[in-house]
Amino acid sequence: xxxxxxxxxxxxxxxxxxxxxxxxxxxxxxxxxxxxxxxxxxxxxxxxxxxxxxxxxxxxxxxxxxxxxxxxxxxxxxxxxxxxxxxxxxxxxxxxxxxxxxxxxxxxxxxxxxxxxxxxxxxxxxxxxxxxxxxxxxxxxxxxxxxxxxxxxxxxxxxxxxxxxxxxxxxxxxxxxxxxxxxxxxxxxxxxxxxxxxxxxxxxxxxxxxxxxxxxxxxxxxxxxxxxxxxxxxxxxxxxxxxxxxxxxxxxxxxxxxxxxxxxxxxxxxxxxxxxxxxxxxxxxxxxxxxxxxxxxxxxxxxxxxxxxxxxxxxxxxxxxxxxxxxxxxxxxxxxxxxxxxxxxxxxxxxxxxxxxxxxxxxxxxxxxxxxxxxxxxxxxxxxxxxxxxxxxxxxxxxxxxxxxxxxxxxxxxxxxxxxxxxxxxxxxxxxxxxxxxxxxxxxxxxxxxxxxxxxxxxxxx
Numbered sequence: 154x155x156x157x158x159x160x161x162x163x164x165x166x167x168x169x170x171x172x173x174x175x176x177x178x179x180x181x182x183x184x185x186x187x188x189x190x191x192x193x194x195x196x197x198x199x200x201x202x203x204x205x206x207x208x209x210x211x212x213x214x215x216x217x218x219x220x221x222x223x224x225x226x227x228x229x230x231x232x233x234x235x236x237x238x239x240x241x242x243x244x245x246x247x248x249x250x251x252x253x254x255x256x257x258x259x260x261x262x263x264x265x266x267x268x269x270x271x272x273x274x275x276x277x278x279x280x281x282x283x284x285x286x287x288x289x290x291x292x293x294x295x296x297x298x299x300x301x302x303x304x305x306x307x308x309x310x311x312x313x314x315x316x317x318x319x320x321x322x323x324x325x326x327x328x329x330x331x332x333x334x335x336x337x338x339x340x341x342x343x344x345x346x347x348x349x350x351x352x353x354x355x356x357x358x359x360x361x362x363x364x365x366x367x368x369x370x371x372x373x374x375x376x377x378x379x380x381x382x383x384x385x386x387x388x389x390x391x392x393x394x395x396x397x398x399x400x401x402x403x404x405x406x407x408x409x410x411x412x413x414x415x416x417x418x419x420x421x422x423x424x425x426x427x428x429x430x431x432x433x434x435x436x437x438x439x440x441x442x443x444x445x446x447x448x449x450x451x452x453x454x455x456x457x458x459x460x461x462x463x464x465x466x467x468x469x470x471x472x473x474x475x476x477x478x479x480x481x482x483x484x485x486x487x488x489x490x491x492x493x494x495x496x497x498x499x500x501x502x503x504x505x506x507x508x509x510x511x512x513x514x515x516x517x518x519x520x521x522x523x524x525x526x527x528x529x530x531x532x533x534x535x536x537x538x539x540x541x542x543x544x545x546x547x548x549x550x551x552x553x554x555x556x557x558x559x560x561x562x563x564x565x566x567x568x569x570x571x572x573x574x575x576x577x578x579x580x581x582x583x584x585x586x587x588x589x590x591x592x593x594x595x596x597x598x599x600x601x602x603x604x605x606x607x608x609x610x611x612x613x614x615x
Contacts, residue, residue, distance in 0.1 A: 162199045173206055178216045185222040189229045197234040204230065204241050211250035213257075221262050224251070228269040236276035243273050243280035249287055256292070260304060267310035274317040275347075281318050285327075290318055294333050312340035313348045319355035329359065334368045341377040350389040353381050357396030366403055375400060379413045391430055394422055398437040407440065411447045420454035423473075424466045431469040439476045442483060452477070452486045459495055464505040471499065471511035478518035484525065493525065497534045506546040513541055513552035520559035529556075530566050539572045542579060554582035 172184040188195075188203060207230075210223040227247060231239040242248075251266050258266060270289075274281045284290070297311050318324045319337055328337055337359070341352035356374050359365045378400070381393035401410040419437050422430035438455075441447040451473070458470040474492060477483045487493060496519075499512050516534060519525040529535070538560075541553035557579055561570045573579045 181219045182222045185226050189226040192229045208245045208247045224265045231272035239273050239276035271313045309344045316340040316348045316352035325359045329365050335372040338372040338374050350392050353392045353396050357399045360399040382418045394433045401440050416450045423469045435473050438473050448483045448486050452490050456490045468507040468511050475515035493528045497532045500537045510548045517556035520556045526563050542576050550578045554578050558583045
């Protein structure tokens with residue numbers, strides 16, 4: 154292996170093959186350890202050629218020192234080549250051989266074996282499938298549930314592997330059937346952040362199943378996900394935020410999720426530049442706001458954001474206000490925090506098309522309510538909306554026109570609408586809304602009539 158220093162990798166490979174074939178335990182161990190140390194410098198093509206040699210040594214007949222060195226070397230190699238070597242190792246007989254060695258090995262060797270499996274399944278999806286297919290999931294779960302697994306480092310390795318396997322649908326189903334949901338939640342609480350994030354993603358996917366959701370909550374999933382949402386990096390927080398949204402989508406868990414202080418954390422997602430984070434926060438706020446206390450806390454954060462200078466965040470917050478404008482119990486909260494006044498002011502001073510689109514949409518939704526229409530008009534909102542009919546954005550013009558149509562249909566306000574009545578955008582949108590309402594009435598009448606016919610139908614008459 155000294156020849157590696159001369160960069161003559163092919164010759165060094167032949168020398169390595171020769172040493173392994175000599176059956177000299179000390180030389181084999183020395184050569185394998187050197188290969189491990191140099192694995193980050195050796196060309197991938199050479200490393201690929203060493204894999205079958207090392208895998209052949211994964212046998213109970215191999216000397217323990219050689220066996221341990223071989224597993225360690227495969228673990229090192231699996232990290233190289235941007236995952237390519239992990240795929241190569243997985244396509245060999247390594248996974249099956251490691252799984253066979255695992256139960257009968259002493260603690261130190263078990264630790265190295267598990268590190269090797271962890272790397273193999275972390276880098277490659279098909280390797281996860283292969284491990285599960287040959288019974289690896291049950292081995293992992295049994296070891297975690299065993300009273301003989303007191304070693305923390307060993308347990309974390311097993312949880313790392315479980316979090317990777319749980320990205321597979323069939324594994325999540327098995328985790329539920331094996332009553333191992335608590336182990337998945339544990340994987341979300343401990344270990345490296347990348348492993349915890351995988352477990353969080355699996356929890357979110359498993360939470361889509363109604364039967365599993367209660368068990369997840371009872372096992373502490375909310376606490377684990379909130380910790381990720383609070384302390385994780387950007388991608389981890391997105392995963393945790395989405396998973397918590399899945400859990401909170403059931404009415405029984407809206408309050409428990411909110412009581413863990415998530416509303417400020419989702420407000421932070423709204424402020425950040427990641428579009429997916431804003432989308433997740435918007436969706437979750439719409440879920441959590443169904444209770445009065447949550448609505449107050451959410452609106453308070455939205456107002457703070459809309460008073461800021463970041464257009465993307467302001468637009469995202471206004472979009473949530475648009476959604477919440479259809480919640481009757483939220484309207485008094487809007488009045489308490491001066492939301493309508495803030496919306497009108499934003500429309501006056503903002504030059505951002507996205508902000509104007511979302512604000513016009515929110516005002517339009519609020520315009521369906523008598524009390525809110527009066528407030529909008531008294532704040533000078535009508536003239537501002539009329540000016541939006543000249544905006545460059547079609548979405549802004551349409552949303553503004555819809556709000557103006559609702560305001561015009563109020564007998565107390567129609568005399569203030571002279572500036573909009575002849576505008577082509579207003580006329581077009583008004584006609585479209587009239588047609589839409591007529592179609593909805595026809596559909597409702599059709600459904601009502603069909604119901605009457607069905608109730609009065611006499612089978613004897615054919």
